[in-house]
Amino acid sequence: MAVQRLATDNKQKGRLAHLADNSEAYSLWAQSFSTVSETLKEFSSVQVTLEKLLQILPVLQPRPYSISSSPFNDPNKVQITVSVAEYLTPDNTKRKGLCSNFLQVVKTSSKIRLFVNPNPHFRLPGQVAPTKKTDDDNSSRATINTRLLMFAVGSGIAPFRSFWEEIVALNECGNPEPNIDRMLFFGCRTPNDFLYHGELKKLSQDKLITDLVPAFSRLKEGEKRYVQNEMMLHDQKIYSMITDNNAYIYMCGSAAACMAIEKTLAMILESRHYTNLTFGEAKEWIKKLKKSGRIQLEMFG
Ligand SMILES: Cc1cc2nc3c(=O)[nH]c(=O)nc-3n(C[C@H](O)[C@H](O)[C@H](O)COP(=O)(O)OP(=O)(O)OC[C@H]3O[C@@H](n4cnc5c(N)ncnc54)[C@H](O)[C@@H]3O)c2cc1C
Ligand SMILES: NC(=O)c1ccc[n+]([C@@H]2O[C@H](COP(=O)([O-])OP(=O)(O)OC[C@H]3O[C@@H](n4cnc5c(N)ncnc54)[C@H](OP(=O)(O)O)[C@@H]3O)[C@@H](O)[C@H]2O)c1
Structure with missing residues (x-):
């Protein structure tokens, strides 16, 4: 106007x-x-x-980035994991995302303006002070050794990096224990985009992450593998982690991917449940898990 x-x-x-x-x-x-x-x-x-x-012109909006490090490692440093946004418009013009491209070129000695916006919910179980009364008795009993189901898509791996840094740092004092089901699904394009692969390999060897499941969407021409596809191959384990082990579930990535992962969880509950659970009932179950804090999402894009 x-x-x-x-x-x-x-x-x-x-x-x-x-x-x-x-x-x-x-x-x-x-x-x-x-x-x-x-x-x-x-x-x-x-x-x-x-x-x-x-x-x-409207004021430039801040861009949020998840913290990808644990203060146990270095209380004076914060690390982030950033995908450098580049895309083509429908008329094939190349565009670059403002903040992520700035972060790519900014000199290490530069000062940049930032602020920290704590997320009280997307934290390891047992690390969260209960803020509200929940209808899930188990949520109050969650500890650092509670089973974890983690779903990361692309730069959505960011907050999980801080999880495992915390797990490794605390494990040096004997808790959290190894060999507790901690399952991480990670969706990216090719093995070249497999962020933190070295760290994750070591965590797998040390059994601090028990199942590392990558999904490469562009490994083979015409064959897209998304996290959802891999979930269906591990449906029994996912089901028993949710129902028998009261696992905590975390998802991070684009809104479209998180919604598809949530739908796949409902499909697994529906198909694996011993009664004739309908898909609608499975979705209600997921809703309840979210309300109780056992499912946490961080979505972007
Ligand atoms: C809670 C939260 C946590 C986040 N954590 C992280 C994180 O840990 N790491 C991380 O990398 N990002 C994270 N993000 C995303 C981040 O905040 C920025 O949105 C992202 O880096 C892009 O910012 P930019 O300034 O580079 O791009 P912008 O200049 O803002 O450009 C992005 C714009 O381009 C459009 N766009 C982007 N890609 C395409 C495409 N392929 N096709 C068409 N249009 C496109 C978008 O719609 C948008 O309008 C998070 C977002 C939220 C909300
Ligand atoms: N090598 C590169 O140049 C490179 C690599 C990574 C990221 N980037 C840039 O970084 C930005 C963001 O990257 P990102 O790593 O956060 O995400 P991303 O690479 O765009 O996506 C991560 C993964 O999620 C998949 N995916 C897409 N839709 C999905 C859905 N509905 N459900 C489940 N999975 C889905 C993608 O597959 P598909 O994309 O194959 O469908 C990809 O394997 C993009 O703008 C991109 O341009 C560039």
């Missing part, structure tokens, strides 16, 4: 008014993810000073 008023060409004014009033037209136009300078080129009759432009 503000830009529309600054256009001097009537045709461009009309087009801007149409984009301001019609959300469908705006979405279609925005699919090309026009930058400010491209927008100003497209609507060249817009007369605006830099000062005015800065008043009109």
